[in-house]
Amino acid sequence: MLIGNTAERFGFVTKTLHWLTLVLLIGSFTLAVSMVNMPFSPRKLEFYSWHKWVGVTIFLVVLLRLGWRLINPVPQPPQGTPPWQRRLAGWSHAALYAILIVMPVTGWIMSSALNLPVVYLGLIHIPSPFGVDRALGETMKVVHLSLAIALLTLVAVHVLAALYHHFVQRDDVLRRMLPWPARLKGTNAVNWKTQ
Amino acid sequence: MMHVTRRFIVTATMLAGAALALLADATLAADAPEWTVDAGKSSIVFTGRQMGVPSSGRFKSFTAKVKFDPADLPASAVEVVVDVASADAGNPDIDKELKQAKWFDAATFPTVRFVTTALRAKTADSAGKGDYEAAARLTIRDVTADVVLPFKLDIAPDSADPSQLVARMTGELTISRTKFGVGRDEWRDTKIVGDEVGLKIEVLARRKK
Numbered sequence: 001m002l003i004g005n006t007a008e009r010f011g012f013v014t015k016t017l018h019w020l021t022l023v024l025l026i027g028s029f030t031l032a033v034s035m036v037n038m039p040f041s042p043r044k045l046e047f048y049s050w051h052k053w054v055g056v057t058i059f060l061v062v063l064l065r066l067g068w069r070l071i072n073p074v075p076q077p078p079q080g081t082p083p084w085q086r087r088l089a090g091w092s093h094a095a096l097y098a099i100l101i102v103m104p105v106t107g108w109i110m111s112s113a114l115n116l117p118v119v120y121l122g123l124i125h126i127p128s129p130f131g132v133d134r135a136l137g138e139t140m141k142v143v144h145l146s147l148a149i150a151l152l153t154l155v156a157v158h159v160l161a162a163l164y165h166h167f168v169q170r171d172d173v174l175r176r177m178l179p180w181p182a183r184l185k186g187t188n189a190v191n192w193k194t195q
Numbered sequence: 196m197m198h199v200t201r202r203f204i205v206t207a208t209m210l211a212g213a214a215l216a217l218l219a220d221a222t223l224a225a226d227a228p229e230w231t232v233d234a235g236k237s238s239i240v241f242t243g244r245q246m247g248v249p250s251s252g253r254f255k256s257f258t259a260k261v262k263f264d265p266a267d268l269p270a271s272a273v274e275v276v277v278d279v280a281s282a283d284a285g286n287p288d289i290d291k292e293l294k295q296a297k298w299f300d301a302a303t304f305p306t307v308r309f310v311t312t313a314l315r316a317k318t319a320d321s322a323g324k325g326d327y328e329a330a331a332r333l334t335i336r337d338v339t340a341d342v343v344l345p346f347k348l349d350i351a352p353d354s355a356d357p358s359q360l361v362a363r364m365t366g367e368l369t370i371s372r373t374k375f376g377v378g379r380d381e382w383r384d385t386k387i388v389g390d391e392v393g394l395k396i397e398v399l400a401r402r403k404k
Binding site for chain 2: 040041042045046049114115116117119122123125132134137
């Protein structure tokens with residue numbers, strides 16, 4: 001099994017962390033959408049705590065991903081990809097990473113400012129330097145929600161781009177990130193359109 | 196006949212004496228100096244836990260009558276009345292929730308009362324500085340229970356106004372919210388919101404020397 005990345009392929013670690021991020025995001029959004037509309041109840045408090053734990057986990061997973069990315073080669077877009085697509089891919093990936101890092105931070109500041117401190121898994125208290133501040137909490141609520149909308153948009157772009165590569169360009173871009181080992185067509189097949 | 200009358204008079208005199216002694220006590224009690232509480236420098240902070248996470252808030256509005264003489268504790272007494280609707284948990288949703296019928300039921304039971312029944316010195320010097328405890332009746336909603344509040348006291352001349360004395364009191368106790376019926380129905384379960392609630396009381400009071 002390939003642990004690290006090569007110039008053509010993503011290794012086990014990158015793939016695992018990528019799909020783990022998706023599973024955590026689905027969990028986080030599901031909890032978020034149900035908890036905000038619940039009447040005040042023990043279940044609601046429980047959902048909020050779980051949502052915060054998942055958020056902290058996403059933050060840690062994304063830090064790991066960025067660290068792994070630094071010490072590993074990153075497979076490049078297929079040859080012949082137009083520069084504007086390369087640029088767009090670069091920006092959207094950077095934006096995805098940025099939001100996945102910033103969003104948990106805004107949630108943590110919001111929750112702490114509204115006097116519900118974040119205690120990861122009920123064990124590790126993560127104190128906020130900003131303390132309890134209702135106005136700050138309300139501001140962070142708006143920022144957190146805006147980032148959620150931005151994230152959903154970017155994820156949609158990400159998925160559409162992957163499907164475009166797979167079904168329209170018929171290249172390896174989606175296949176090389178599949179969680180199971182996939183046979184790649186190789187760089188020659190990638191450029192069938194431009195050849 | 197004479198015998199009976201004499202015995203009656205003796206008994207009556209004894210009773211009258213006892214009554215006078217009681218009256219004297221009551222008068223003495225009224226004589227313990229009264230202190231004026233500085234609300235801005237006093238606080239009642241509560242700390243609850245949700246899913247193991249401690250979260251504190253405070254009651255913004257309360258009044259306290261303090262009659263205190265370190266040399267005459269039997270004549271001393273404290274009565275605190277807290278406006279439950281003034282509970283500030285630092286979170287608008289929780290503040291709203293605490294007033295509901297399942298919690299304080301502020302519409303039916305607007306106040307929490309703390310009335311001392313006995314004040315005892317543990318290690319206090321002649322100026323009154325030291326450790327004490329207050330036995331008190333605490334009423335939350337329609338439940339009254341006996342509690343003991345250990346507290347520290349420091350009495351000193353007011354540096355801003357030498358004609359006055361300043362007393363600083365701090366004390367902490369832990370109570371069970373469910374014992375007072377705070378948190379009913381689905382909230383009775385203490386798995387999500389813990390049963391124990393810490394109370395931290397700080398009072399600054401002044402009086403003329």
